[in-house]
Amino acid sequence: MFPDSNNGYSYEDCQATADWLLAQAAVRPQVAIVCGSGMGGLADTLKDQVAFNYKDIPNFPLSTVPGHAGRLVFGTLKGRPCVCMQGRFHLYEGYPIQKITKPMRIFALLGVETVILTNAAGGLNQDFKVGDIMIIKNHINIAGFAGNHPLAGPNDDRFGVRFPCMSDAYDRDLQQLALDVGQELGYGDFLRDGVYCVVGGPSFETIAECRMLHKLGADAVGMSTVHETIVARHCGMRVFALSLITNKAVMEYDSEEKANHEEVLETSRVRASQLETFVSNLVSRIKPSKLSYS
Ligand SMILES: O=P(O)(O)O[C@H]1O[C@H](CO)[C@@H](O)[C@H]1O
Numbered sequence: 383m384f385p386d387s388n389n390g391y392s393y394e395d396c397q398a399t400a401d402w403l404l405a406q407a408a409v410r411p412q413v414a415i416v417c418g419s420g421m422g423g424l425a426d427t428l429k430d431q432v433a434f435n436y437k438d439i440p441n442f443p444l445s446t447v448p449g450h451a452g453r454l455v456f457g458t459l460k461g462r463p464c465v466c467m468q469g470r471f472h473l474y475e476g477y478p479i480q481k482i483t484k485p486m487r488i489f490a491l492l493g494v495e496t497v498i499l500t501n502a503a504g505g506l507n508q509d510f511k512v513g514d515i516m517i518i519k520n521h522i523n524i525a526g527f528a529g530n531h532p533l534a535g536p537n538d539d540r541f542g543v544r545f546p547c548m549s550d551a552y553d554r555d556l557q558q559l560a561l562d563v564g565q566e567l568g569y570g571d572f573l574r575d576g577v578y579c580v581v582g583g584p585s586f587e588t589i590a591e592c593r594m595l596h597k598l599g600a601d602a603v604g605m606s607t608v609h610e611t612i613v614a615r616h617c618g619m620r621v622f623a624l625s626l627i628t629n630k631a632v633m634e635y636d637s638e639e640k641a642n643h644e645e646v647l648e649t650s651r652v653r654a655s656q657l658e659t660f661v662s663n664l665v666s667r668i669k670p671s672k673l674s675y676s
């Protein structure tokens with residue numbers, strides 16, 4: 383069950399990739415951003431870009447999902463040095479769970495302090511509308527309960543402790559800052575907060591599954607983010623995460639609606655410019671120091 387030591391995602395492997403990137407790009411990122419499905423435009427807002435295709439980065443996975451371009455972009459957002467994943471990795475692509483989260487460890491070794499994760503998700507909360515932006519305040523990692531967990535296997539203390547706490551997974555100050563930024567931008571009508579539940583995918587959920595997840599306390603469901611959060615927190619980075627509600631999870635047996643990736647990408651396209659403004663304003667207000675916010 384546990385990976386062997388020559389697995390491609392050891393501390394030394396992550397360090398080698400980080401060193402390669404540091405040798406190629408002058409930017410020393412403080413903030414890392416992961417673009418959700420159809421949200422790759424976030425990366426295009428970076429100034430003075432130096433970009434790498436994933437296929438050219440040593441020991442980096444490849445993106446296989448439409449709406450995930452597969453480029454790592456370094457640059458600045460409102461003067462703040464950033465790195466942006468234009469495309470993330472998902473369990474259903476067939477990668478080991480440690481591989482889909484490896485970029486988080488590389489980011490930590492690059493000196494990143496704060497990770498901003500974005501995703502497309504189905505809305506379980508009946509008050510949510512398509513196009514709402516949900517600030518993630520907590521998550522449910524169902525597969526993790528059963529051992530499918532990104533930190534399973536030998537722990538390398540150079541990254542973090544064996545038993546990391548997750549009650550503070552999503553930074554509360556950053557959540558408040560995001561609420562403030564959203565209100566200032568006039569986004570209050572479509573800004574929510576809630577609990578994100580990760581499932582394995584790639585099939586969308588059945589009606590019974592959606593009802594169960596809602597009963598468990600989830601407001602939105604998707605196939606990403608949670609593993610990245612856990613690994614980022616394990617190695618000491620702060621995490622802010624948001625879901626764009628791209629579709630309503632189907633909860634009624636007489637509903638004719640069918641979840642599909644095209645609708646997901648279309649909703650992302652419609653909200654793209656507001657998401658970009660939201661994230662860049664948020665980034666500009668995050669102070670480099672771990673303690674202060676403007
Ligand atoms: O979570 P992101 O990467 O935004 O992608 C979401 O969109 C895809 C389904 O349409 C799934 O991969 C789901 O996780």
Ligand code: HPA
Pocket residue numbers: 502503504505586587603604605628629630631641646
């Ligand atoms: O309804 C959904 N379920 C799972 N993942 C998703 N990603 C976008 N929408 C959904």
